Amino acid sequence: MPLPFILLLTFVLLSSGSEALAGDLVGKASIIDGDTLEIHGTRIRLWGIDAPESSQLCRDEDSLPYLCGARAANELDAFVARRPVDCVPVNRDAYGRTVAMCSVGGLDLAEWLVRSGLALDWPRYSNGRYAAVERGPSGL
Numbered sequence: 001m002p003l004p005f006i007l008l009l010t011f012v013l014l015s016s017g018s019e020a021l022a023g024d025l026v027g028k029a030s031i032i033d034g035d036t037l038e039i040h041g042t043r044i045r046l047w048g049i050d051a052p053e054s055s056q057l058c059r060d061e062d063s064l065p066y067l068c069g070a071r072a073a074n075e076l077d078a079f080v081a082r083r084p085v086d087c088v089p090v091n092r093d094a095y096g097r098t099v100a101m102c103s104v105g106g107l108d109l110a111e112w113l114v115r116s117g118l119a120l121d122w123p124r125y126s127n128g129r130y131a132a133v134e135r136g137p138s139g140l
Helices: 003-014 068-080 109-115 131-135
Strands: 025-027 029-033 036-039 042-046 085-092 098-104
Touching: 025 036, 029 068, 036 085, 042 109, 068 109, 098 109, 109 131
Parallel strands: 042 098
Antiparallel strands: 025 085, 029 036, 036 042, 085 098
16 A cells, blocks of 8 residues: 555544554445445445445536446446455445545545546545545646
């Protein structure tokens, strides 16, 4: 994993409650939607981002509707490509899901989703961790 990702994981874990310090979840993931996956029967919500729900419609540049939620889930599934996903739990959400920072091959899945335009930084939870990525290469 890149050093900044490891440092962020360490900070998040040290600043979280003991519930978040449960063991890492590693394995083949089933993609539920653009920001939710499942490993070994554990439902995991990706930390710090928000992606459209699987059935959500969005409008493209021509104002034509498309299934943006399905697109986010399908592209995440293709990116993961059956590789092992490594998740470090941070806490639990209101629905009982484990909230975690997850990576594939050392790449942060949440950052990849935001960079790909499939999810948004959720500053309420991320403290702006993905804001610069969301703004794009220019940072504007």
